[in-house]
Amino acid sequence: MTTAEPLVGTGRRRGGLSAGSHLLVQAGEYVCALPLRSVRRVLRALTVHPLPGATDELKGLAEFGGEPLPVLELARLIGAPTGAKPAHPVTIVVWVGPQDARELVGLAADAALEVSEVQLTSVVAGDGGFILGEALVDGAVVRVVNLEALGGEQ
Amino acid sequence: MSPALSPVNQRGYLLVRRDGVLWGVSNDAVEGLSRDGARFRLRVGGAELGVDEVVGVVPELAVWPLAGALRRFWPDTAGGLAVHAEAPLVIVDPQRPPHALRLAGSEGEMSDGEGRR
Amino acid sequence: MAKDAAESKNTSLTGLAIAAGVALSGVLLLLLNQGLNGAPGWPYNLFLLLAVVLLWGYSYVYRGQQLLHSRVAQGDRVNAEAEKALVLALDRLRAGDLVNCAERSRELPGRLSSTFSHATSALDVLAQQIQASSVEVASAANAVNEIASELASGSSEQAASVVEITAAMEELARTASQIAENAATQAELAQRAEESGNIGKAAVEEAVQGIEEARKRIQGIASRAEILGTRSKEIYRVLDLITDIAQETHILSLNAAIEAAAAKDHGRRFSVVAEEVRRLAQRSQESVDSVRNLLDEFASSIRATVVATEEGSKEATRVLERARFAADAIEALREASGDSARVAREISLATQQQNAASDEVVLTLKEVSHVVQRMADGLKQFSDTADRLNQLGLIIQLLAQSFHLASPHSLKHLAESWASDVRRRLGNWEAIERLLEDLVNQQPYVECLYFYDGKGGQVALTVNRQIIGDREVPLAVRAGEGFNERPWYKAAVQEKYPILTSKFVSLLSEQPIFTAAAPIYEKGELVGVLGLDVNLDSWSKI
Numbered sequence: 001m002t003t004a005e006p007l008v009g010t011g012r013r014r015g016g017l018s019a020g021s022h023l024l025v026q027a028g029e030y031v032c033a034l035p036l037r038s039v040r041r042v043l044r045a046l047t048v049h050p051l052p053g054a055t056d057e058l059k060g061l062a063e064f065g066g067e068p069l070p071v072l073e074l075a076r077l078i079g080a081p082t083g084a085k086p087a088h089p090v091t092i093v094v095w096v097g098p099q100d101a102r103e104l105v106g107l108a109a110d111a112a113l114e115v116s117e118v119q120l121t122s123v124v125a126g127d128g129g130f131i132l133g134e135a136l137v138d139g140a141v142v143r144v145v146n147l148e149a150l151g152g153e154q
Numbered sequence: 155m156s157p158a159l160s161p162v163n164q165r166g167y168l169l170v171r172r173d174g175v176l177w178g179v180s181n182d183a184v185e186g187l188s189r190d191g192a193r194f195r196l197r198v199g200g201a202e203l204g205v206d207e208v209v210g211v212v213p214e215l216a217v218w219p220l221a222g223a224l225r226r227f228w229p230d231t232a233g234g235l236a237v238h239a240e241a242p243l244v245i246v247d248p249q250r251p252p253h254a255l256r257l258a259g260s261e262g263e264m265s266d267g268e269g270r271r
Numbered sequence: 272m273a274k275d276a277a278e279s280k281n282t283s284l285t286g287l288a289i290a291a292g293v294a295l296s297g298v299l300l301l302l303l304n305q306g307l308n309g310a311p312g313w314p315y316n317l318f319l320l321l322a323v324v325l326l327w328g329y330s331y332v333y334r335g336q337q338l339l340h341s342r343v344a345q346g347d348r349v350n351a352e353a354e355k356a357l358v359l360a361l362d363r364l365r366a367g368d369l370v371n372c373a374e375r376s377r378e379l380p381g382r383l384s385s386t387f388s389h390a391t392s393a394l395d396v397l398a399q400q401i402q403a404s405s406v407e408v409a410s411a412a413n414a415v416n417e418i419a420s421e422l423a424s425g426s427s428e429q430a431a432s433v434v435e436i437t438a439a440m441e442e443l444a445r446t447a448s449q450i451a452e453n454a455a456t457q458a459e460l461a462q463r464a465e466e467s468g469n470i471g472k473a474a475v476e477e478a479v480q481g482i483e484e485a486r487k488r489i490q491g492i493a494s495r496a497e498i499l500g501t502r503s504k505e506i507y508r509v510l511d512l513i514t515d516i517a518q519e520t521h522i523l524s525l526n527a528a529i530e531a532a533a534a535k536d537h538g539r540r541f542s543v544v545a546e547e548v549r550r551l552a553q554r555s556q557e558s559v560d561s562v563r564n565l566l567d568e569f570a571s572s573i574r575a576t577v578v579a580t581e582e583g584s585k586e587a588t589r590v591l592e593r594a595r596f597a598a599d600a601i602e603a604l605r606e607a608s609g610d611s612a613r614v615a616r617e618i619s620l621a622t623q624q625q626n627a628a629s630d631e632v633v634l635t636l637k638e639v640s641h642v643v644q645r646m647a648d649g650l651k652q653f654s655d656t657a658d659r660l661n662q663l664g665l666i667i668q669l670l671a672q673s674f675h676l677a678s679p680h681s682l683k684h685l686a687e688s689w690a691s692d693v694r695r696r697l698g699n700w701e702a703i704e705r706l707l708e709d710l711v712n713q714q715p716y717v718e719c720l721y722f723y724d725g726k727g728g729q730v731a732l733t734v735n736r737q738i739i740g741d742r743e744v745p746l747a748v749r750a751g752e753g754f755n756e757r758p759w760y761k762a763a764v765q766e767k768y769p770i771l772t773s774k775f776v777s778l779l780s781e782q783p784i785f786t787a788a789a790p791i792y793e794k795g796e797l798v799g800v801l802g803l804d805v806n807l808d809s810w811s812k813i
Contacts, residue, residue: 021532023525036532042525044518049242051228052173052254058227061235061242066216068235068242070224088518096223103221112521114549115528150223 022118024142025092025109028080032109033118033135033144038095040104042112045089046071059108064093071106072150077130078143086110097151105150118144167215167245169238170196170205172255176243177205178215178236183248195257199248203255212238217245230254291326298322353380360387368675368768369395370684398674405664405671406680412657412664413811419650419657426647433643437636444629451626454619461612468605475598482594486587493580496573503570510563517555524549665811669785672771682805683769685714686789690769690801693722694791697798700731707733716810717803718777718784722791723754724799725764730754738806739779748778763788763800774807783807 022033023042046062048071054060059071071091075082090112095102118135132146166181179198186197187208196203217234224235233247246252298319360375369391376387527545531538675683689710696702703722711720711733718739721732730751734744747753754760762770769789777784788802 021528023529036529039529042522042529044522049175051175051230051244053230054228058224061244063237063240063242066237068218068237070221070227072223072227088514090522101222103223105221105223112525115525115532115546 020117020119021115022142022144023092024113024116024137025074025090025107026083026086026111026113027078027109028075029083030075030078030080031113031137031140031142032074032078032080033116033137033142034092034094034107035144035147036115038147040093040095043091043093043106045108046091046106048108062091062106064104064106067104069093069104069106071108074107074109074145077107077150078145079129080143083110094147096147098148101151103151118142167212167236168196169209169212169243170194171207171209172205175254176209176238176241177246177252177255178212178238178243179246180233180248181211183246196255198246198251201251202257203246203251204257205255215243215245349380353383357383357387360391363768364391364394366675366766366768367398367673368683369398370675370677370687371768395676398671399676399678399680402668402671402674402676402678402680405668409661409664409668409811412661416654416657416661419654423647423650423654426643426650430640430643430647433636433640437633437640440629440633440636444626444633447622447626447629451619451622454615454622458612458615458619461608461615464608465605465612468601468608471601472598472605475594475601479591479594479598482587482591486584486591489580489583489587493577493584496577496580499573500570500577503566503573506566507563507570510559510566513555513559514563517552517559520552520555521549524552661811665807668811669771669774672787675769682771682787682803683789686769686787686801686803689720689803690789690791693799693801694793697791697793700729704731704733707731711735714803716806716812718780718782718806718809719804720802721751722799722801723751723760725755725760725797726799728755734779735806738782738809739777742779744779759786759788759802760800763790763802764797766790767792777804777806779804780806 021036023036023039025032025034041064043064046064046069048060048062050060051058057072057076059073062069062071074080074092086109088111090109092107092109092112093104094107096105097103116137118137130146130149132144135142135144167178168181168184168187170177170179179196183198184196185200186195188195190204194205194208196205215236215238217236219234220232221235230252231247231250232252233245236243236245244252246255356375356378360372360379363369363372363375373388373391373395376384376391378384379387524545527548528542531542531545534541672682675681675687677684679685692706692710693703696706707720707722711717712735715735715737717735719732719734721730723730728751730749732744732749732751759770759772762772767790769787772786772788774783774785776782784804784806786802786804788800790797791799791801
């Protein structure tokens with residue numbers, strides 16, 4: 001049957017959504033925070049068609065709203081250790097890249113947890129990669145993903 | 155729909171499949187199509203391409219340019235992306251046919267270091 | 272005869288005296304009577320006449336007697352000579368020497384000679400027949416003795432065999448008795464086994480029925496468990512559906528929150544609703560998880576129950592098979608026990624019969640043994656009797672040999688004949704020795720042949736090696752020491768005719784022998800005695 005879903009934190013809201021509102025997702029053994037403003041949609045895991053010659057981070061192509069959608073493996077992007085097999089994997093459709101050149105990309109995650117406040121002032125500087133930094137949410141460590149760094153070619 | 159991405163409607167595509175991936179080739183770009191045993195040989199832009207299956211021909215497709223994030227993690231050449239029958243497909247650039255479709259031993263393997271992270 | 276003549280003469284004289292006396296008395300009486308009375312004279316005349324007559328008659332008779340006496344005397348002389356000859360002949364006859372008896376009888380007068388000759392001839396024939404018959408009797412007695420000995424020996428062996436057989440049969444009877452006892456015990460055990468088999472069969476049948484019932488109930492439980500398992504699967508599907516719904520609701524709430532965030536202030540109340548919806552989804556998921564856990568436990572129990580029932584059913588099936596197999600085996604065993612019991616009873620009966628028969632056989636064998644023993648005893652007696660008969664035959668033979676007959680069977684005649692041969696070679700000692708060597712080989716029963724010169728003490732002796740083998744002849748025997756004191760020598764010299772000794776044990780062969788000896792006379796003078804030792808065993812076989 002199904003395994004128990006690890007829920008991190010209780011997702012307490014503090015006086016409604018703010019600039020610190022993030023969508024907490026499970027990627028491997030990490031809990032990642034995606035800025036809510038960049039999140040387009042949360043979906044059940046989409047059917048992905050792998051592309052030959054792609055890197056490990058690129059799962060493949062999917063279809064979203066009649067448009068082709070590249071889907072990236074969030075756990076590989078942030079280097080998260082592999083966790084248990086997810087019971088309800090999801091695909092988070094997010095905007096990546098700079099504001100003036102945003103693209104829709106799908107991020108494959110193990111589970112969508114909750115919307116929670118992540119005080120930006122508590123964010124610790126990350127490694128300069130796809131992780132913006134780490135923050136504490138209800139006593140648990142979450143890794144804030146740098147979605148702007150995902151877009152376009154470096 | 156992303157404002158940065160807009161579909162380009164083009165006409166007449168040959169849909170083929172190789173290794174489970176659906177590809178679309180502009181009818182105009184197809185220089186030759188022949189059987190190669192159980193497979194098919196396709197000549198596009200002077201390059202010999204091999205496919206497992208010829209799915210069919212569609213009159214038109216909405217083509218989106220390749221997303222930057224895609225190009226970042228997939229170094230092969232393509233003319234764009236499309237969707238047909240709720241399935242995504244890659245549009246073949248007739249000027250630069252993808253290495254993934256080239257026949258073994260034909261010119262051009264995907265060079266190392268292109269976009270691999 | 273002389274005595275009779277003397278007596279006759281005396282009687283005549285006496286008669287004459289008496290007649291003279293009577294006559295004289297008569298005369299005196301006459302004179303007396305006339306003188307006395309003048310009585311009538313006729314008695315006296317008669318008496319006188321009578322006396323005269325007597326006197327005349329007696330004188331006549333006396334003269335006759337005298338004549339007779341002279342004739343009698345003559346006859347007496349003839350009779351004396353005949354008597355002498357008769358005495359000699361009878362003496363030879365007494366000695367059994369019918370040969371010399373016949374010669375002596377020729378000296379008898381006239382008819383006596385012929386009559387005596389006829390009598391001796393008839394006696395000779397009879398004696399020869401007796402001799403021949405005695406030989407046959409001795410031979411037959413010997414054969415009977417041998418047969419009796421063999422029979423006695425065989426009977427003893429038979430008696431011993433019967434004793435052995437009786438002992439073996441007694442042992443067999445004991446064994447049969449033990450077998451009978453064992454068979455009876457076996458029959459009883461088989462009977463118990465059969466009864467136990469019946470009980471076992473009934474018990475196994477009950478057990479099989481019980482196991483069958485249990486198996487059916489287990490199958491019923493398994494069916495109901497399977498139904499519960501199916502129901503739980505349906506519940507799982509419902510839970511999965513609820514989980515999907517909860518998940519969808521959760522995602523919906525998240526998307527609502529996202530849209531609310533995009534709507535900024537306008538979406539604040541919507542975000543609250545989205546949050547509630549998310550919590551609802553979360554509680555639903557938690558409830559589902561709780562129910563799933565309970566259902567998991569229930570399903571686990573159901574599975575365990577199903578597995579247990581399946582195992583139980585399989586085990587019940589196996590036990591049932593084993594029980595049926597055991598029932599079949601018990602049935603086979605019961606049948607075998609029944610057959611075994613029946614066979615054991617038959618064996619017991621047969622062994623009892625055999626035991627009784629063995630006892631009867633033993634009794635019969637004992638009776639046979641007694642009979643055989645009595646037979647053996649009888650045969651022993653018969654053998655003893657045959658032995659005595661053999662001895663009697665030998666005695667008769669020896670008695671028959673007491674007659675000197677002109678017969679090759681007569682040993683005395685043989686000795687006399689050989690003595691004549693020796694007489695003709697007297698003076699030539701070497702010739703006598705050669706003669707003896709030739710003669711000893713003529714009769715296989717002659718153990719030793721010897722001639723003893725009584726005067727000079729020389730001995731010519733030869734032995735029959737076929738009888739005495741390689742035994743050495745003692746030097747004293749060869750030298751003839753003491754021969755003149757031996758019974759055979761003294762008897763032959765005394766009788767002056769061939770003799771036979773009684774039997775004695777030979778120094779040479781250590782077997783019973785007797786000696787036939789014949790004196791040799793030359794010109795009426797004894798020159799020696801020829802002796803031949805007859806081996807009884809060899810002689811009786813002849």
